[in-house]
Amino acid sequence: MAQKTKVAFLGPVASYSHQATKVAFPDENTHELIPVKTIREVFDTVQARGTEYGVVPFENSTHGPVSMTLEALADRGDELRDVVVCGEVYLGVHHFLLGKKGGRLEDVRRVYSHPQAFGQTGRWMRRFLPGVEMVEVSSTSKAAEIVATGGDEGWAAVAGEMAGREYGLGVLGERIEDRGDNETRFFVVGRKQEKGEGRGKGKNLVSFCVGSHDEPGALAEVLGCFRERGLNLTSINSVPGLREGMRPFEYLFFVEFEGTGQVDEGVRVKGVLEDLESKTKGWRYLGGWESARR
Numbered sequence: 001m002a003q004k005t006k007v008a009f010l011g012p013v014a015s016y017s018h019q020a021t022k023v024a025f026p027d028e029n030t031h032e033l034i035p036v037k038t039i040r041e042v043f044d045t046v047q048a049r050g051t052e053y054g055v056v057p058f059e060n061s062t063h064g065p066v067s068m069t070l071e072a073l074a075d076r077g078d079e080l081r082d083v084v085v086c087g088e089v090y091l092g093v094h095h096f097l098l099g100k101k102g103g104r105l106e107d108v109r110r111v112y113s114h115p116q117a118f119g120q121t122g123r124w125m126r127r128f129l130p131g132v133e134m135v136e137v138s139s140t141s142k143a144a145e146i147v148a149t150g151g152d153e154g155w156a157a158v159a160g161e162m163a164g165r166e167y168g169l170g171v172l173g174e175r176i177e178d179r180g181d182n183e184t185r186f187f188v189v190g191r192k193q194e195k196g197e198g199r200g201k202g203k204n205l206v207s208f209c210v211g212s213h214d215e216p217g218a219l220a221e222v223l224g225c226f227r228e229r230g231l232n233l234t235s236i237n238s239v240p241g242l243r244e245g246m247r248p249f250e251y252l253f254f255v256e257f258e259g260t261g262q263v264d265e266g267v268r269v270k271g272v273l274e275d276l277e278s279k280t281k282g283w284r285y286l287g288g289w290e291s292a293r294r
């Protein structure tokens with residue numbers, strides 16, 4: 001039998017990342033899904049050719065960008081040169097408060113979860129568990145595993161229904177997210193193709209540093225290039241630059257924009273990348289992919 005294509009995701013099993021990975025790679029006969037311990041490890045594994053692909057959370061509709069993913073994409077140490085975004089998955093995210101079977105909400109003293117999940121359930125937590133100890137761990141499924149394997153009725157986890165089933169926990173609170181329309185967008189990451197294939201599909205991601213942080217309009221000038229070429233921006237993020245020669249509070253920007261490799265738009269995408277070369281103090285093309293939503 002042919003070897004399966006390997007895909008890394010933030011584990012342990014039954015995390016939201018696992019669910020998103022199953023959406024992106026539904027065929028178990030052709031793909032092997034491999035849990036790793038951190039988002040950074042997903043990137044490292046893909047770079048080191050340990051797997052062909054990885055799936056990472058990028059942003060949540062309630063709580064915003066996932067900082068660990070932006071940190072990896074910033075790649076300040078130039079350790080992830082070959083990793084690019086090659087797909088996206090939207091996943092509806094509904095959180096549950098999970099405890100030992102037979103436990104009660106009023107006994108909960110400590111709650112484990114991923115910081116993103118705490119950020120998406122703040123209102124419910126303040127209302128029903130004010131002042132409770134909140135312990136941040138590497139994923140929601142890790143939180144469920146911790147509660148299943150240690151502690152007592154005083155411990156609970158914020159995680160998905162699938163994690164509750166996987167780790168044999170009881171439900172103390174259902175759909176506790178602040179907004180019913182809560183969703184997370186995940187990126188599928190892979191390695192750059194040697195022939196430059198993949199430039200400018202439905203959406204594209206670039207990172208760059210502006211020429212000068214002291215002059216007005218430095219960022220506006222770069223963004224103007226996208227406007228002039230009629231390319232619609234769909235997200236913008238920033239992280240501390242911290243590169244050689246950069247001072248505190250100077251930023252690395254991420255811009256996501258629409259544009260396909262087809263005919264005219266392909267020319268525009270190529271053109272805007274040339275603009276970045278002349279207008280920025282360093283930039284990187286971080287991938288192009290088919291948009292999952294129009």
Ligand SMILES: O=C(O)C(=O)C[C@]1(C(=O)O)C=C[C@@H](O)C=C1
Nearest residue numbers: 015016017057114116139140184
């Ligand atoms: O902890 C998990 O289950 C994850 O897959 C991570 C993650 C995230 O970092 O955004 C994924 C989806 C939800 O937004 C909450 C947590």
